[in-house]
Amino acid sequence: MSAERVNATAWQQGHTCISGYSSTVRDVSAGAGSVWCMSGYERQRDVSELQVVAVISGKPSAATIVREAMQRLVTATRAEDGCLRYELYESAAAPGTFITWESWRSQDDLDAHLQSTHVAAALAAAGEQLTAAPAIHPLQPVPEVTAG
Numbered sequence: 001m002s003a004e005r006v007n008a009t010a011w012q013q014g015h016t017c018i019s020g021y022s023s024t025v026r027d028v029s030a031g032a033g034s035v036w037c038m039s040g041y042e043r044q045r046d047v048s049e050l051q052v053v054a055v056i057s058g059k060p061s062a063a064t065i066v067r068e069a070m071q072r073l074v075t076a077t078r079a080e081d082g083c084l085r086y087e088l089y090e091s092a093a094a095p096g097t098f099i100t101w102e103s104w105r106s107q108d109d110l111d112a113h114l115q116s117t118h119v120a121a122a123l124a125a126a127g128e129q130l131t132a133a134p135a136i137h138p139l140q141p142v143p144e145v146t147a148g
Contacts, residue, residue: 049084050110051139052102062129063096069125070098076118082109110138 058066070088077086085103090096104110113119114136123134 050104050107052100052104052110053137053139054100054102055135055137056098056100056126057094057131057135058096058098058126058129059131060094060096063090065129066096066098066126069122070100072125073118073122076116077113080109080113080116082106083113107138 056066056070067090074086074088077083082105083102084105085101087101089099089101091099102110104113123130
């Protein structure tokens, strides 16, 4: 079994994803690095990546305007140098609230993204339909606690 990918059989032999999201596999036979299960697929996670979640809150009555502004941002952002992942979600519990799940090669790449013309255009398009400034949350891993 390679360190790049863990096949479905390995997962069925005792490696399960917590709530379908992420679980570290510690006994990959060839293995440097952590392998994570993300919503049903596996990928190697480079811990040097900068993980970010952004919350963009719009007025519920203007959800369509904010959604369209955010949708236009996705393709341009994914084409940026340094963008490793950029996913857009809308809250099922709070219509008009959008969350981006992002991975960047470095802080400099994220900073360049935040200063890009397509981010400025999306924020201008959403404009007064936002209820607050976007909340950008760079993430840091929380160490596992082992039983013992």
